[in-house]
Amino acid sequence: MSKSSPSTQIACSLEQTDLADRRRAWRDLTGSALLETHQLDAGVRLVFAASAATERSLRDLAALERECCAFADWSIRSSGDDLALEVTSSGDGVDAVRAMIAALA
Numbered sequence: 001m002s003k004s005s006p007s008t009q010i011a012c013s014l015e016q017t018d019l020a021d022r023r024r025a026w027r028d029l030t031g032s033a034l035l036e037t038h039q040l041d042a043g044v045r046l047v048f049a050a051s052a053a054t055e056r057s058l059r060d061l062a063a064l065e066r067e068c069c070a071f072a073d074w075s076i077r078s079s080g081d082d083l084a085l086e087v088t089s090s091g092d093g094v095d096a097v098r099a100m101i102a103a104l105a
Contacts, residue, residue, distance in 0.1 A: 039098070047082050
């Protein structure tokens with residue numbers, strides 16, 4: 001089933017105060033550990049320098065995003081010294097994912 005089917009709303013459900021806090025948490029993480037960003041056909045891949053703290057923060061933030069931005073898939077993969085977060089969607093959700101990540105990274 002497509003994550004952005006006609007019945008799926010492409011929007012964030014956070015209130016403004018929570019959204020500001022969430023953006024700050026993402027910027028802290030990307031500012032300290034983001035290595036590179038890649039556009040994917042269906043979204044974006046962020047590659048982070050692996051550490052226990054980075055992985056914990058990334059997993060916590062991805063779990064929170066799954067709750068408020070249900071139109072997107074948030075998957076994390078570990079490979080050696082890197083952690084990759086892939087944020088993908090379909091249809092109009094792809095542009096929303098790219099805009100959201102551009103604002104955070």
